Amino acid sequence: MKFSNIKIAFFDTKPYDRRFFEQENESFGFDIHFFEPRLNPDSVSMAHDYPVVCAFVNDNLGAATLEQLAKQKTKLIAMRCAGFNNVDLAAAHRHDITVTRVPAYSPRAVAEYTLGVLLTLNRSLHRAYNRVRDNNFSINGFLGFDIFDKTIGVIGTGKIGLTFIQILQGLGVHILASDPYPNQAAAAELHYDYVSLDELYARSDVISLHCPLTPDNQHMINRRSIAKMKTGVYIINTSRGKLIDTAALIVGLKKHKIGGAALDVYEEEGDYFYEDLSASAIADDILARLLTFPNVLVTSHQAFFTREALTNIGRITLQNIADFLEGKLTIKL
Template sequence: MKITFFSSKPYDKEFFDKVNKNFNFELDYFETHLGPHVLNIIDHSDAVCAFVNDKLNAEVLESLSRKGVKYIALRCAGFNNVDLEAAKRLGLRVCRVPAYSPEAVAEHAMAMILTLNRKTHKAYNRVREQNFSLNGLMGFNLYQKTIGVIGTGNIGAAFAKIAKGFGARVVAYDIRENQELKDLGMDYIPLEQLFAESDVISLHCPLTDATHHMVNKDSISKMKKNVMLINTSRGGLIDTKAVIDGLKSKHIGYLGIDVYEQEEKLFFRDLSHTIIEDDMIQRLMSFPNVLVTAHQAFFTEEALEQIATSTLTSLSHFEKAEEFENPNAVLI
């Protein structure tokens, strides 16, 4: 099987080449995003391996099908960038990585909370300039604070357990309740109640029509004054303009985002010598109480190895018409 990778980086090649020793597939890597503009570079590929910002709309899928591509492998959990109806109509099989070291993302979410709260990034820069003053660095205890978790799948559950370890009161909202978390003493409550009671809110749900812009002007107005908001899931969960307004009015006290609605034009690239034309991200980064990381929450050795293993295993199952060990890996 020949697999063409898009949005690939040196670390993707490193881990996929390592795992591929067990499969012996032909791997072809391209750093460019997948979209209508690059379809001509696909040559006799059986499968395409895509990432979070690749566009797999009906037009792209139809072109891939005409070129003989049979399989679409997403090396991520989310699949909001794929037109599944078009893929099904075209007879394309689609798989994803439903769970890859959920602790990686959960730990990054907590790292963002601690960084924003205790201002360790600011303290680091101060001390390097021989400024040992504590003025402006005051934080708050997470102990006995209320941390709201929206979405308690693998990542949300891992995060909730970490938050519980700090002695916080952990409340959750999900359309499916996790019995293990309930047994650990965590309460599921209505979403509006979670907004109203949480000192910290961490988003861990997929991007769907129902969750698009779930953080908006109306939901922000229901949140506690000075709330901390963390998003390590998908940028589209947040209405960026509404969040900027919330920061300006000081209703939102802290914001940590590892994802951004328009990130495909920014993230995974070195733009240090470029004038960024996105006024929204520039405005966000101008706030002293905002922390932005560039979709790195997943970025651990363990996660990358699991992503590569899961992706190539799924493609092997497709090729051999085998039953999947994890049915959640198959979308079509």
């Protein structure tokens, strides 16, 4: 079935979004209009008379934006990501706007990336690359440790967390996990143990975050939780930036309590990530300070960024829209 009469306002568009969505849209025929600006109260008028809006992680879908979308006759917000912490779901419900997302576009993409940044951070691969390009072949300062026999703490055992644990199986590590909804069958199969957060903090050499952001776990990595951790612990975050109190992380790094951090997300990333600001100064003092640490690796929310993931995101997002229009939507919020 083709949907050529259905207009979709697509916000925060990058060239790769257009490429993969146009490719997948050949099977649906939606009338997609790609807009570069992010969706927020100032840009929402661009979606006037669009029944469907497609948004991403840094779009502002707060109460003010949703109120205006409702006035403009939008009925569906199709998130092209797994997270939805930037959506005021209560306001969406109040205005009778349905919200969909893509909960499992490619758990392996994020899990593989998590291992990649852990190994890169530990063995200083990013710094070695830059050093050699300057004809400096010294390895001083690049001393890492064997991952083998270390304890990895995984917070969140949904699809991505479990996939990361599966990947870890070949490294000879001890795995601890914490999740409000333990998957004991998976724990038995993959040989890991569920423990309390306090025990995970105390025993882990590496802590990797794979949980969604909720009001209950915002800043779960904070001054108090860091104090419970091993000295020299590595913290990896490929989930959501606001899981970490970045100011507390910086204090932990300065005091050498934290041995290193690999961050693909940042709690105030909205003004920076996905944009080319190479000709500008960083006004965010906390982000600028993070980038000065040799034992901190920051990337721009790219863990999801594989061909397979983008193909799945395009297909599932458009299928969610088609299902909504046909009255058979099964994945919604």
